[in-house]
Amino acid sequence: MQSLTSTAYPQTVNRFVFPNGIVLITIENQAADLIAGRIFLKNAGSGWESRAKAGLSHLVAAVLTKGTTNLSSVEIAEQVESVGASLSADTSADYFLLGLKTVAADFAPMLQLAGEILRSPSFPEAEVKLEKKLTIQSIRSQQEQPFNVAFNHLREAIYPEHPYGVSVLGTEATVSELTRADLLEYHQTYFRPDNLVISLAGRIDQQQAINLVESAFGDWQVPDHPLPQKTLISLNSNPSQQLIFQETQQSIIMLGYLVAAVTSKDYPVLKLISTYLGNGLSSRLFVELREKRGLAYDVSAFYPTRLDAAPFVAYMGTAPENTAIAIEGLRAEVERLSTNKLTDMEIQGAKNKLLGQYALGKQTNGEIAQIFGWYESLGLGIEFDSQFQQDVTQVTPETIQAVVDRYLDKPYLCVVGPNLNLDLN
C-alpha cells in the first residue's frame, strides 16, 4: 500500500535571501482568507542559555510584546486585538519565535508591528517584574501535573550539564536572579537580521511578501560583532533510576534514552521506531499494554526533533499496584526490538503511518509556515521536508536493529507515584 505524502499537496515553497541576511520563505495558498507568519531567530532559544541564566529566553518572550520605544504594552495589545489578530513570542529548545496570524487584509500592519517589536523592544522594568513573578508561579504549577514532574526529573538526569536538562521556563532560583539588563543583552546578542528566518503561508505571493519584509526589516543593519557560537557540551549516556513520591491516583512510569540529533543519519530511523512503538491506536505499546492488558489509558512514546542529541521517551500512567508490571512491560517492548527483527509488514505499516501523519501535520497555514521555517532555522534547509520522507522509505529491518542496539540499550527510569517501597531492580 502506498501512503499519503506531501507531494499530494501542490505547494511551492519559495526562498529568498535579503542583503542583510534575512531568509524569507513564502508558501502561497489562496484557499482561505488568512496569512500565518512564523519569525524564527535561529541561533537562539533556551538551548543557548547558560545554566545560571536558565529561563532567560522565555522571559524575553514574555516581556517582548509589552513595550517598544514608541508603544506601550496596552497600545500593542490594542493594535493586535482590534483587528482580531494573534501575535505572540515564544521560545523553544532550539529557536526563538514570534508567531502571527491575521486575515489577509490586516497582515501588512501586523508585520510592521512585529518588526518594531523585534527591533526596538523596551522591556519596561515593571513588566519584567510582573512576568518574572508569573513565570515563577508557572514553574511551581508544573509540579501539579505528574507527567511534568516525571519528565522534568528524567530530563535533568539525561542532561545534567546541558540546557536541554531544564524546562524552558527555567528554575525558581535562576528566574528570580534575572534582570532587565540580561534581557537587553540577550536582545543585542541574538536579535539581528542575519539570525532571522521569516516564514509566511497563506493568501500572499512571494513578491508581496518580499515588499512587506523589505519595508519592515530591510533597513535593519547587521552589527559588527559576529553571531554567537554555541558552547558545545559533550553528552554521554549514564542511566539512573529515580522514584519520586507524590500522592497521586496513578503512577507515571517513564523510560528515557539519550539518542540522536535531527542532523544524524539515525534520525529518520528513530522517528520510525517511535512511531512503531508509540504513535496511534495500532502502535505496539498501545496494542500490547492497553488493548490486550488494560494497563493504561495513556501509553505512548515520543522522540522530539532537536539540534543536539534528543531524548527518546516511552511512558505510561497506571494504577500504583501495576507499577512494577508496567516498568517490565515497557522495558520488554523496547528490548524486543533488539532481539526480534521487525517483519516487512510491521515496518511498512509504520512507514505508512509516519508519512501519512507527517502529511496530515501540514494542513493549516500555521503548520505549513512552521515546518518550513523551522527546517530552515535548524540549518537543514527547506529540502529537508522531502529528504526526510525519502529517508524514511529507505529504512530496513537491519537498520532498525542496529539503531536500537546503538541507543536503546539501558534506560533512564523515572517513576512518580504513591508507592515508596518499589524495588526498581
Next chain:
Amino acid sequence: MQQIKLSERLKQIQFLANTFRLDSGLTVIHQHLPATPVVVVDVWVKAGASVEPQEWSGMAHFLEHMIFKGSSRVATGEFDWVIENSGGMANAATSHDYAHFFLTTSASYLTDTLPYLADIVLNASIPQEEFLCERDVVLEEIRSSYDDPDWLAFQALCQSLYQRHPYRRSILGEEEFLLQHTPEQMRCFHRTHYQPENMTVVLVGGIEQEIALSLVNQTFAEFSVRSECPPHQIEAELPLTSIRRHELQMPRIEQARLLMGWIGPGAERLEDGIGLDVLSIILAGGRCSRLVRELREEKQLVLDICSDFSLQRDSSLFTISAWLEPQYLKTVETIICDRLAELQTTPITEVELARAQRLLGNNYIFSTETPGQLAGIYGYYNTIATAEQSLVYPLTLNRLQPKDFQRLANQYLSPERYAVTVLKPL
C-alpha cells in the same frame, strides 16, 4: 450603502455544504473541497452522557471505547490497523450531547476504509472479554483525571450548577457504577441510540457529492436490530436563586483556582449564546479585555484568568476561571461580581464590541481551515441544532449592538446567582 455591504457579506458566508436525508432517516452532510487530497468522515450520534439512564452512568463514553473493539466482521484492532496502515488517522470523543467518531484518510483510500468505520459504529459486537479489559482502561482514564486539579474543579462546578440535568454528570462515569455495567446493558444502549434518525455522517474533502452519497448509502445501510433502554430523564434545570459555594482542598497543588459558573441559553436561543460568547471575550479574551487587564496586568492578583462560553443543547455554560494565590480568592471574586454588575448597568463601548466581533469573526475563519475542522462544526451544530445554524454565527455576531449586552448580562450573568467552586492547596 449599508445594504450593499450586508448582501456581500451574506454571499461570502453562504452555506457551502449540502445536507441530505437518506431513506433510512440518516442525515448526510457533504462538502467538496477539490484542492485537498484528504477526506474527513465524522459520524455524530445523539448518544452522549445525557441519554444514559441514571444508574448507567459512564455508559456512553465506555461504549465509545468498545466501538473500536470491532464487529462480527471486523476483528479487534483491525480497524486501527487498516486506517493507520493507509496513512490515515481515526479517533472519537464523547460529551453530554453526543459521541462522535472521525476518520481522516487519503481520498483514494476512502472506499477501502469507510466500510470498516461504518461497520464498527453500526454493529459493535461488544465481546465480554474485551469489555472487561477495556473497563480497566476506562478506570485508568478516570484515575488520571483525578490527578488533574483543573478537571476536578470543573467537575465540581458542573455538579453544583446543574442540580437536576445530566450535565452534572461526569462523562467518564464513576468506578462503582462502571463495575456494575454488563456487556448486555451496553449492547442495549447501543441498539437504542445508534439508529439512523440519531446520526449525522459528515464528509468533507476531496470527494464529489455523488460518490460520497453512494458510498454512505452502501456502507451505512445495516443498522442493528432496535432495542429499548431503561428510560432516561432529562429535567430542565431551574434557575439559580442564590450563590452556590463549594470548596475543595487538594494536596500537591501550588495555585488556588476560582471557578464561577452561570447557566446559559439552550441551542434554540443561539443568538443569545453568540452574545454571551462576545461577553466572554470582553471580560477575559486577550490583554485588552476587562478582567485580564485589571486582574493580571494592573492589580496583579491572578496568574491567569479566562472566560469561556460553551454551547450545549439544553442549557449552555458560561464560566470565568482564575488561577491565583489563595489569599486573593475573596478579593478577586468580589471584583468579578462588581464588573458583572457594571455590565448590567452600563453599555459596553463601541470599541470593545468592535474588537470582540473582529476577534470572534476571525476565529470563525481560522477554525474552518481544514476539512476536519469543517466536518466538526457541521456535525456538532447538526447534533445540537441544525447544520445551517453554523452560518447564523457570523451574521448574528455582526448585528449585535452595545445595548444588547445589558439585557444579556441581566438575564444570564447575575452577580447574586451563580455557582462558585474554590480549589485550595491542602
